[in-house]
Amino acid sequence: MKITGLKTLVVNAEMRNWVFVKVETDQPGLFGWGEGSLEWKTRAVVGALEDFEPMIVGEDPRNIEHLYQKMYRQSFWAMGAIGMSAISAIEQALWDIKGKDLNVPVFELLGGKVRDRVRMYTHLGGGDMKAVYETFAVEPLIEYAKSVINKGYSALKVVFVPYSKTIEGTKKVKQFAHMFGKLREAVGPDIDIMVDFHGRTTPAMAIQYINAIEEYHPFFCEEPVRPENIDSIKMVTDRTKVPIATGERHISIYQYKEIFEKNAVHVIQPDLCHCGGLWAAKKIAAMAEVYNMGVAPHNPLGPVANAVALHFALSTPNFLIQEDMLTDVPWRWDVVETEITSKNGYWAVPVKPGLGIEINEAEAKKHPFKQEIIHSNTIRDEDNAILDW
Known part of the structure; x- marks a missing residue:
């Protein structure tokens, strides 16, 4: 079994954007879903997912720890929240694939x-x-x-x-x-x-x-x-x-x-x-x-x-x-x-096998990306200094 590609799907849920990733395989109908939603960094996470795609295409999706190590260590630069959110989404999708392949729930x-x-x-x-x-x-x-x-x-x-x-x-x-x-x-x-x-x-x-x-x-x-x-x-x-x-x-x-x-x-x-x-x-x-x-x-x-x-x-x-x-x-x-x-x-x-959840892509696309509220811009002291929110 080999990974053939990944697709991202962003869904705006008002307070935040959900970032879903679909990891596809060469087995007909076998794919996995993961999520790497990161508030106010949606576009960056999508970009990171695209950067990771060539690192995993052609690999066996069942080798989850191996692929995690490849993404984390072969990236050379230490991963921050953006990179780790992308890795997390892909890793989750690999468990979904493995559970479906073995016909068991991930737990x-x-x-x-x-x-x-x-x-x-x-x-x-x-x-x-x-x-x-x-x-x-x-x-x-x-x-x-x-x-x-x-x-x-x-x-x-x-x-x-x-x-x-x-x-x-x-x-x-x-x-x-x-x-x-x-x-x-x-x-x-x-x-x-x-x-x-x-x-x-x-x-x-x-x-x-x-x-x-x-x-x-x-x-x-x-x-x-x-x-x-x-x-x-x-x-x-x-x-x-x-x-x-x-x-x-x-x-x-x-x-x-x-x-x-x-x-x-x-x-x-x-x-x-x-x-x-x-x-x-x-x-x-x-x-x-x-x-x-x-x-x-x-x-x-x-x-x-x-x-x-x-x-x-x-x-x-x-x-x-x-x-x-x-x-x-x-x-x-x-x-x-x-x-x-x-x-x-x-x-x-x-x-159900895998994570037990599938994205209805047609419904999801009814809620495309929107810029989230930049809440932190509103939190200031009485003298206008920025405070943690």
Whole structure:
């Protein structure tokens, strides 16, 4: 069996563009789908996928690790988020091909299932960017949260950490704690609440914010500071009692090394569309298992990414919970054909070979590429200085 080519398909889902890749083979009707969606870098990822095509054409798609090594090592230059997203998409498609060729679901090739269903959580407001990132008042916060719970979820994520300078006064800390307290009161003690700091704060402020909400028992606090400095993340972890998570902006197994060596967090969050794909994520999870860390993969992306995450979760013992954004656009499931189902905040075990999902290319082409909202241009301090969003 040989790879004969790859095709990219970009689908605009309002908040972001989905980047799908189709890896084709010389076996009639046998191909695989992957996803490398990377916000605000859509055209760059498509270009990287085109650059990788001549490296894999003529190769046997079943030799997944071999092809990963070829793309990663023979590229010479270290891969950044763009290159790794392209590699991830291709790698996922290779697993899809192998599962179809062997007539088994992909999770069976990853060691078999270790659980019978996969717990999910979602964001407030679905695909509404302002709802997700700019809900800073109590009433809409509670309204959005109850809407999530009414869909059957027992866990949700909020992103109402104030946009912060290096040091802030007590006003923002008190407002943040007030909102979280009202949210906990509204949803009760049995709903798990994750707080995404989105790298908006420094260690000094993250410690104050987290300590101010400790009594309300967040499930974890995500990316409390920008991810580049592991010592800064470790500082927050050491000075707070709430579980700390990071990892969505770390790519490749090598970027996780320092996190593990320093026991910097309690939960890691690799994105299977950016970290190198399924097998790379399994390696990262195996390293995390040694350090007693849970794995809660990042994934606010498209339906192929959902399928990939499902197979990972089913086969990974230290998996914790899976992010989704299943209500971002009303036509989300029109562009794919799948038997993958979710109910009451859980995904069921798929039975179809491969990833269990196919792109309806005709439907997908009804939503061509559009420039995403450049959200970061709007986040400025009162003196017009740029802040992390």
